[in-house]
Amino acid sequence: MSDNNEVRVRFAPSPTGDLHVGGAxxxxxxxxxxxxxxxxxxxxxxxxxxQRSNEESLEGILEALxxxxxxxxxxxxxxxxxxxxxxxxxxLLMSSGHAYYCFASNDxxxxxxxxxxxxxxxxxxxxxxxxxxxxxVREKLEEELPHTVRFKVPSEESIVVNDIVHGDVTFxxxxxxxxxxxxxxxxxxxHLSNVVDDIQMGITHVIRGADHVSNTPKQILVYxxxxxxxxxxxxLPLILGPDQKRLSKRHGATSINxxxxxxxxPGAVVNYLALLGWSPGDDREVFTVPDLIREFTLERxxxxxxxxxxxxxxxxxxxxxxxxxAGELRLSIREALQIRGCWQEELDMERRDFFFALIELWxxxxxxxxxxxxxxxxxxxxxxxxQPDALKEHIHSKDxxxxxxxxxxxxxxxxxxxxxEIEGTLRxxxxxxxxxxxxxxxxxxxxxxxxxxxxxxxEVVEMMDREKTRSRIDRLLRYLKKLADARDKRETQMARA
RNA sequence: GGCCCCAUCGUCUAGCCUGGCCCAGGACACCGCCCUCUCAAGGCGGAGACACGGGUUCAAAUCCCGUUGGGGCUACCA
Numbered sequence: 001m002s003d004n005n006e007v008r009v010r011f012a013p014s015p016t017g018d019l020h021v022g023g024a025x026x027x028x029x030x031x032x033x034x035x036x037x038x039x040x041x042x043x044x045x046x047x048x049x050x051q052r053s054n055e056e057s058l059e060g061i062l063e064a065l066x067x068x069x070x071x072x073x074x075x076x077x078x079x080x081x082x083x084x085x086x087x088x089x090x091x092l093l094m095s096s097g098h099a100y101y102c103f104a105s106n107d108x109x110x111x112x113x114x115x116x117x118x119x120x121x122x123x124x125x126x127x128x129x130x131x132x133x134x135x136x137v138r139e140k141l142e143e144e145l146p147h148t149v150r151f152k153v154p155s156e157e158s159i160v161v162n163d164i165v166h167g168d169v170t171f172x173x174x175x176x177x178x179x180x181x182x183x184x185x186x187x188x189x190x191h192l193s194n195v196v197d198d199i200q201m202g203i204t205h206v207i208r209g210a211d212h213v214s215n216t217p218k219q220i221l222v223y224x225x226x227x228x229x230x231x232x233x234x235x236l237p238l239i240l241g242p243d244q245k246r247l248s249k250r251h252g253a254t255s256i257n258x259x260x261x262x263x264x265x266p267g268a269v270v271n272y273l274a275l276l277g278w279s280p281g282d283d284r285e286v287f288t289v290p291d292l293i294r295e296f297t298l299e300r301x302x303x304x305x306x307x308x309x310x311x312x313x314x315x316x317x318x319x320x321x322x323x324x325x326a327g328e329l330r331l332s333i334r335e336a337l338q339i340r341g342c343w344q345e346e347l348d349m350e351r352r353d354f355f356f357a358l359i360e361l362w363x364x365x366x367x368x369x370x371x372x373x374x375x376x377x378x379x380x381x382x383x384x385x386x387q388p389d390a391l392k393e394h395i396h397s398k399d400x401x402x403x404x405x406x407x408x409x410x411x412x413x414x415x416x417x418x419x420x421e422i423e424g425t426l427r428x429x430x431x432x433x434x435x436x437x438x439x440x441x442x443x444x445x446x447x448x449x450x451x452x453x454x455x456x457x458x459e460v461v462e463m464m465d466r467e468k469t470r471s472r473i474d475r476l477l478r479y480l481k482k483l484a485d486a487r488d489k490r491e492t493q494m495a496r497a
Numbered sequence: 498g499g500c501c502c503c504a505u506c507g508u509c510u511a512g513c514c515u516g517g518c519c520c521a522g523g524a525c526a527c528c529g530c531c532c533u534c535u536c537a538a539g540g541c542g543g544a545g546a547c548a549c550g551g552g553u554u555c556a557a558a559u560c561c562c563g564u565u566g567g568g569g570c571u572a573c574c575a
């Protein structure tokens with residue numbers, strides 16, 4: 001804290017819902033900036049709105065940040081716990097003549113504003129109570145008239161926001177109304193608490209969404225009135241839905257915890273998010289976190305809004321799933337299998353090698369942990385059905401029954417039980433019966449997995465072990481016999497008729 | 498309405514500041530081919546963009562102006 005050059009940034013969510021991708025991206029950029037510069041990342045909870053803030057949201061946000069690996073150095077500091085601080089600052093502003101009690105009712109201001117809107121006139125609120133004498137104010141206060149405290153916005157002044165992303169943005173104070181600092185319930189508004197905390201916490205860089213650009217001149221006014229240093233700003237482009245509208249629930253899953261539940265990996269989410277609004281300037285796209293920390297700069301953040309593309313996130317996640325060592329996937333897959341009810345403790349003990357081999361078999365074919373868990377299920381449980389499309393496509397030849405029977409006998413003799421041996425045996429059987437190897441392969445795949453797609457069949461057979469292979473082939477044989485019987489019956493009926 | 502921001506393939510973007518190397522590069526998605534027992538992965542190839550109009554200049558995706566479009570703010574929400 002003593003170092004003057006220390007970078008101090010913060011992520012300041014309001015706990016009114018889940019952490020969405022937009023908030024997560026803001027948190028990430030702050031975190032990256034702090035880590036890159038050896039600075040401090042503060043987590044502050046902006047919960048001054050009593051109505052909308054809630055505890056579950058706060059917990060969800062902390063959970064999501066932790067899952068993403070964006071650990072904070074200070075906090076979480078909740079604004080609701082330090083309300084006196086803001087009142088103190090208001091007193092300061094009051095005594096320096098920068099703020100005033102406003103006794104005008106919300107309704108009356110609203111009315112005037114609407115009237116102005118309708119007549120097409122550009123109307124900015126300037127409180128009449130600015131000019132109340134000290135006696136008049138005391139009198140009204142004694143009467144306990146409801147009031148707010150507003151900032152006395154100066155006239156004819158240009159406020160320049162120096163933004164790292166957008167450059168200088170100039171606002172005229174005549175377009176800024178006397179905004180509320182303290183509500184009638186004496187709780188601070190965002191404009192007050194945000195600035196007070198940023199001053200108080202020594203925040204050097206305010207990195208937040210571009211939806212705050214227009215608020216910034218108001219805040220700069222407060223900094224100046226308080227004679228505090230104005231931090232540097234970086235307003236990040238907004239993240240939009242596929243319809244170019246602001247991202248919201250109706251665009252589907254955008255909350256970080258939902259991605260987590262769907263089996264996305266935090267590294268992939270972080271990597272994808274880093275690329276929304278930032279790029280390294282060359283063609284690289286897959287970054288480890290240390291790489292991101294090294295490469296990240298605010299100067300390379302771009303200024304136009306970005307559409308959130310789940311398909312690309314899915315691709316990114318697939319990249320991560322297929323590249324991460326099986327051991328690192330173990331825990332999350334276990335969790336997914338437990339949910340599916342087919343986890344067995346020995347997969348983490350004596351059958352761990354098998355479990356890892358199974359993971360490796362499916363890694364490049366799965367886009368999420370949940371996909372992977374689904375894919376692995378037939379190897380762990382007998383409870384699977386033959387998929388109709390697989391039956392339709394591969395179970396039609398009448399000779400299949402004999403072929404599968406022969407294959408069963410031959411397979412029981414295979415030694416060692418290894419993919420190469422199994423393949424050799426199957427091809428011999430097919431050649432002996434003058435069948436396409438493919439038709440036996442497809443039948444065997446159906447027998448073992450119930451599906452028409454899987455990794456290389458011979459690896460699958462090897463993974464299944466001899467006993468499981470035998471029982472599943474038997475299951476298929478029973479099915480094929482039933483089919484054959486039904487066919488015979490039909491044929492005799494036809495012959496009779 | 499007012500104020501502010503933004504504008505390159507469907508999407509994320511490189512290039513723009515410091516004009517020429519760009520009849521615009523990469524990635525996702527899409528299509529085709531290869532590999533192959535299927536599906537992924539991987540490899541190879543294809544289609545696909547400088548919003549529009551004016552300037553400035555020998556030369557503009559790049560600079561300037563305007564138009565259009567999108568977004569944000571305009572709360573006693575943050």
